[in-house]
């Protein structure tokens with residue numbers, strides 16, 4: 001049976017729903033090819049999206065609306081405005097990053113009462129998640 005189901009796209013709606021009412025400026029961390037960032041840019045005034053992979057950044061910039069800025073950079077070091085975002089979102093990227101430093105940085109980019117929402121994949125190198133491992 002053919003299906004156009006896609007794991008990451010399936011979660012777009014869930015993440016979009018986490019944005020606070022009236023959100024105007026949103027950040028997508030680890031944006032990959034930019035599908036979520038483009039969707040967000042149709043809903044809020046301004047979207048910034050960051051990814052460390054130049055090829056992903058080039059993809060994400062393709063067809064982006066004028067209110068979407070795609071930044072090539074590492075989430076652990078990139079310079080973004082502290083307290084600058086109503087929501088910081090991340091889809092299937094956190095498992096690439098050291099969790100606590102990444103979450104601290106993401107929280108620092110939120111305005112007071114802003115929302116941090118992430119869909120995270122299991123990290124099999126963490127003991128608490130080892131039961132998710134596909135290894136026998």
Ligand SMILES: C[S@@+](CC[C@H](N)C(=O)[O-])C[C@H]1O[C@@H](n2cnc3c(N)ncnc32)[C@H](O)[C@@H]1O
Nearest residue numbers: 008030031032051052053074075091092093096
């Ligand atoms: C599995 S992809 C998910 C991409 C996108 N969020 C999606 O839903 O399709 C993970 C992305 O995180 C990016 N990434 C990994 N480590 C990163 C880091 N330290 N800083 C920024 N981006 C990072 C990768 O380049 C990759 O594009």
